[in-house]
Amino acid sequence: MDIRHFRYFLAVARLRNFTRAAEQLGIAPPTLSRQIQDMEQELGTRLFLRQQREVSLTEAGAALVIEAEATVRQFEFAQRNAQRAGRGDIGHIELGYVASAVYSGLLQKQVRAFSGECPDVSLNVRESPMAALPGMVLEGRFDIGYVRSPMTLPEGLEAIRLDAEGFVLAVSAESWLCRLPAIAPEHLQHETFILPEQISGTLQVAAQGGFAPTLGAQPGGLVAVIALVSLGQGVAVVPESVIGHIGLPGVLYRPIAGFEVTSWLSLIHRRFEKSPVVARYIERVRKQ
Template identity: 85%
Template sequence: MEIRHFRYFLAVARQRNFTRAAEQLGIAPPTLSRQIQDMEQALGTRLFVRQQREVSLTEAGAALVREAEATVRQFEFAQRNAQRAGRGEIGHIELGYVASAVYSGLLQKQVQRFSQDCPDVSLSVRESPMAALPGLVAEGRFDIGYIRSPMTLPEGVEAVRLDAEGFVLALPAESWLGRLPEIAPAHLHNETFVLPEQISGTLQVAAEGGYAPKLGPQPGGLVAVLALVSLGQGVAVVPESVVGHVGLPNVLYRPIQGSTASSWLSLIHRRFEKAPAVARYIEQVRGQCS
């Protein structure tokens, strides 16, 4: 038997009449009658007692109704789920991010928007070291990732450029720099730079000041960088989005006068992404940036 047999059977059971059931199904009454006879032959028992104007269920037919309804419901549910999965409405996404994506608020905004549009797609969201994140996306351990660009990406990984922002200087509260009315790149030529994961800002500021920077430790995430600044280990060039979001004792934030150094967040993904839910997330982000 096929699923259509169960549908035909249920139509007759509900209508108690072959003609009305056939009209509901959009088939001819003789065709419907033959399909029911085929079912009865396959089961080896009668399902209906046929009378002149109506039919009634036999004990076997009454027993089959509940199971037939469950079978049809499950079949339709499977069909809908397959269609929804194909449209990217259900599924799972592994998402990695660097801390500055959270400080900027961009990650929250885009994840919330996607979750509202696709509430049945589950997301696993985890912070990851930026140096490792592109490789983890390439390997399939993450589906997508938020990084701070510019950054060299592995073969097969692409980036969607998102919001750009400038840099500020994080310095110890007791630093002589804090007493200056303005801090320019040239003022930093003797300073030790604590390095965030993305060092492009440090290098750009040093280039604007006309010197090779004195590079200090590179402890990892932004909180670790700012912790070393608070301990007097140096200054740090950090994204301006951390101001007002990460406050540590003994750390001041100051603009860097005249600096045009900037970076931007990017959404990275595999070039030929086949998972519909992941592809839908990527396209939604692209749409927000257009």
């Protein structure tokens, strides 16, 4: 027996008539009758008492109705879920991000929009060191990741370029630099640079100022970077989005005069993504 037999059986049980049940099912009455006989033969018991104009359930038939209805419901539920999973309507996504994706508000905006469109998709969202994120996506520990570009990606990953923003200088409020009306790249040649995870801003400030930078610690996340600045360990070239989000005592954020270099957030993903739900998230971001 297969699910078709249960559906045939339930149609006859509901309508109590082979002809009407066959019409509803879209098959010929002799075919329906033969399918029910096959069921009875396989079960070794009669399911219906056949009368001239209608049929009635035997005790065995009445017992089978309950189980047949549950079986058909479960089968249809599994069928619908498989179809929804194939469309990316349900599933699970592991998402990694760097802190500046949160400070910019982009991560919140895109996750909320996707969750509104696909409420039955669960997302596990975790911050991760940027240097480790591409490898974790490639290995499958994350499905997608928000990083700050430019950065070199391993073979097998692609990036979707998202919002760009400029850089500012995080500097101790006691630094001589704060007494200048404007801080230009050349003013920073004798400073020690605390390095965020994305160091392109630091390197390009030094290049524009015409000096080789003195590199200090690279403590990890932006909060740790700003903390070292507050302790007087150096200055840091950081994304503009930290303003208003990381405020530590003794730290000021100043523009860098004439420095218009930007960095941008990127969504990184596996080049040949097989999961429908992950592919749906990627495509939604790509269209935006």
